[in-house]
Amino acid sequence: MMRSGLKQKIRRRRPHGQISVEQVHDLSVIAEILGRTGTAASLNSPMRRGLEQCFLMAHWGDDPAGIAGLETEVDAALMRPLFVLETMRRRGVGASLVQAVRVAASARGARILYAIAPATGVDYLMRFGFAEAGFAELVKMFSQASMPRRTRPEGGSECGVVRLDISRDGLIER
Secondary structure, three states: OEEOOEEOOOOOOOOOOOEEEEEEOOHHHHHHHHHOOOOHHHOOOOOOOOOEEEEEEEEEOOEEEEEEEEEEEOOEEEEEEEEEOHHHOOOOHHHHHHHHHHHHHHHOOOOEEEEEEEHHHHHHHHOOOOEEEOHHHHHHHOOHHHOOOOOOOOOOOOEEEEEEEOOOOOOOOO
């Protein structure tokens, strides 16, 4: 069905109160939700173009609830950002996004999943088995071109780096 010359994406209906996560390709949708985190400006930066990058969007019923970005390079993956809308928190949305990122990273051949997050995000990720890692380790695993030029999110608090061994997450043990 066409409306005003725009194609509509046909998607199965999601029952209200149910979390679903799917990869999203529409840059305007990604930019809109990332705009709430203060990171939308970096979406098309020269530093990020050309990376193996995808975004996973969580929905609560049909409503967008959160987003996670995933970059992969050889056998390592980097999750950033992980963001759940304030009104959708404490419903399992973040846990669903973390699980979906683990699956996507493993499917892309990653053995280790890293994340960059503010202190509260680091504490949250440690609940899923992530352990603290140094920024130097992250830079060593990823090319300099893919590293953020700042380690502070918009608004200022210092970020931490965490890592999780996902080498046994897939069907093939590595």
